Amino acid sequence: MSSARLAALTVAAVCTAASTVVLTSPAHADSLRIHDIQGDTRISPYAGRQVSEVTGIVTGVRTYGSSRGFWIQDASPDSDPATSEGVFVFTGSTPQDVAVGDAVSVSGTVTEYVPGGTSSGNQSLTQISRPAVTVLSSGNPVPAATPVTAGSVPAAYAPTAEGSINDLRLRPARYALDLYESLEGMNVQVSDTRVVGATDPYTELWVTVKPWEHRNARGGTVYGSYDSQNTGRLQIQSLGRAADFPDANVGDTLSGTTEGPLDYNQFGGYTLVAGKLGTLAPGDLRRETTRAQHGSELAIATYNVENLDPSDDTFAAHAAAIVDNLRSPDIVSLEEIQDNNGATDDGTVAADRTLALLIDAIEAAGGPRYDWRSVDPADKADGGQPGGNIRQAFLFNPERVSFTDRPGGDATTPTDVVKVRGKAALTLSPGRVDPASEAFADSRKPLAGEFAFRGRTVIVVANHFASKGGDQGLTSQYQPPARSSETQRHLQAQAVHDFTAKVLKAQKNAHVVALGDINDFEFSRTTDILQGRGTLWSAIKSLPKSERYSYVYQGNSQVLDQILITPSIRRFSYDSVHINAEFHDQISDHDPQILRFRP
Structure with missing residues (x-):
């Protein structure tokens, strides 16, 4: 416009x-x-x-x-x-x-x-x-539904206007967004469509009318580039009772015809609001289980447990995921650990009860008796759910690794790097990285810890970068959409990169693992800044492109969670363990990631 x-x-x-x-x-x-x-x-x-x-x-x-x-x-x-x-x-x-x-x-x-x-x-x-x-x-025949098919939806997503596309004449044969807009309010139908976004708590799911568009082996549609949109995705809602809406997982099929008016809404853009809903045909998707680490391998995982607090009923399920699906990693970086009374906003910041409940549940599930380290945030200073005071925390198996404690870390005191007998060491462990920086204002501060495994030191930096909230959606009137949230993540990435570079300056062959909910893609500028010129490398890139995802949003299987490693970590195995993001009964909206290597 x-x-x-x-x-x-x-x-x-x-x-x-x-x-x-x-x-x-x-x-x-x-x-x-x-x-x-x-x-x-x-x-x-x-x-x-x-x-x-x-x-x-x-x-x-x-x-x-x-x-x-x-x-x-x-x-x-x-x-x-x-x-x-x-x-x-x-x-x-x-x-x-x-x-x-x-x-x-x-x-x-x-x-x-x-x-x-x-x-x-x-x-x-x-x-x-x-x-x-x-x-x-009354009783008139409803106008025949317009089929939305792989053949009718163009490969190009939207005109690039470097601004609003509102005034541009629609070209439905050329651009997918123009096709959908030309059908706005009309009765449309899709047939035998594969589910690419599981049913969510708001009674909606996502399908694709292009079954081979960036498909992965589990039935999802992978988002691998800003320039390669998945044009076949369409959100499905229903005009019927919520209780009748199917509980669908990625890879299932809505068989037969799904038909209804094409709407446009805040959280999904173009949405088929079904008066007639296809029949769910299960794809029998199974939760993945990674292999166990060998005795000489150090296994480090990252897992966003989605606002976990003592009032939740998911501790046993998270414990089973860590023990059974992740095979009890030696170190687990947890994101979104809330304080001891969750969203109650009364000044509580300690999370020892939250962590104790999870550790007890892991042991009850047959896992090791983990120990933990974290640093409590200042009240209401780290964003997230109001009153929840989310933070990162380390779980570690003391039978396999030891934690090097160097006291003094608190919400506002930064840890630093020194050289001790030719090796890099943290001044505070656990400690926070640059907590006073504007990069981490109203956002989670990185947590650094020093571990020892078989006589080798490994420094782990747990992160939870600023969310994508506030970014314009893919169906925005502005093309390309603005990603305003990147500004803070770029600052955060630079701070973590610089901290890692300081470690490598003190010890060129230091083992550093920077991991967590990066809230950005492996192809993003955020990841480029984190990596720098060889300081770190995102190990999820070792997977085939079709397997690079940890999160499903609006039918796009995409990367938000990453594990980055320094050059000294040459031989490793990496796994994105798909246990949540593709399922309607998920206990978190993120899939955990795991790295195994021999320090």
Whole structure:
């Protein structure tokens, strides 16, 4: 959208976390067809204007949530593939006396509703608001659903405008986002689609209409580049009861036809809201188990346990994952360990009870009696769930490794590197890396610890970088989308790189492992900064590209968790152990990573 046009917009209403954008042109009534209202760009040429007697057949009714209303579609389409024949009628409350198959006449105001608000960068949804509805007849056939298939969805994702694409004429044969926009509000269908994003707590899942698009062996769709989007992904919701929605895992199939209006929402972009849902055909995906380390191998894992606190009922499941699926690593870096009363915001920062419960559960599951080290954060200083005071912590098996304690580490005192008898050593162990730096403001500070294994020193730096919250979505009106959260992660990556470089300056062949929830991809600038010019290397790159993922977001299997190593660690094995991200009954949204090597 041009700056002049943006200046002409005003925010007319805010509903929950979203905005309705209305043009300031004078209001008057026009009798129009739906395709006239939709137009051939993303913004209706009639936005802000009153329209009268817009006719269509009701294709779906939404009676739940904050965006209640119904969809109508013109049964007599025009010949322009860029103009949608469907539109959402926003009633605000549960629609009364309207049913699928009704022929209706609608008068109201054309508005452009931006899910998430205008600051989100999301596209807008053309709708008719404050409607007056007249039912003309009932029991009419619903307009035939438009198939969305591998052949109909273009390979190119979106036009690159270096700004808003709102004013660009839609080219549905060239760009996937333009195709979906040209179908906004229309009745569409997909058939026999593979699930690439498991059912989540919000009763939604993701499928792909392109079964071989960056497919991995477990049925997911791998996200491997900013320039290679997975265009076949589509979110599925349902107009039916939540209890009837399938519990799907990645690799399952929605067999048969899934059909309903194509919506656009804040958290998934284009979404098929199904009035008819396909039948779930299980793909029988199994949780992975890594191999056990050999006696001479040091096994180090990273595992984000998602806001673990004593009130959770997942301790036994996490323990089983560590003992059975990870085969009891020698060292486990844990992210998102909360304080002893979780989200209760009363100044508590200690997490000894949280860690004790996990250690007890691991022992009960047949694992070793782990010891632990961590540094309590200052209250409300490290971000995360309010009151939770999340932090990283080390578990280690004292029968296999020893921890080198050097006291003095606290929330604000940085650890440093010194040279002792020709070897690098930490001044504080455990200690935090550069905790006063602006890089870690309102974010988790890296935790460094010095371990000994078979007489060799290994320095481990546990990280949990700033999240991607605030970044524009892949379906943003701005292409390419802005990734504003990268700024802080780049600073964090530089700080961890520089700390590692200091270790290597003190001891060229030092074994350093920097790991954790990096919250960024292996191909990202964040990872490039961490690696520097040979200071560190992300070991997940040792895997085939189709196996590089630890997280599934919007149907994209992608890397967020990484283990990076210094050059002296030459021979190693790496495994991304898929036990959570692909499953609807996950105990964390992250898959753990494990590295094995001989120091």
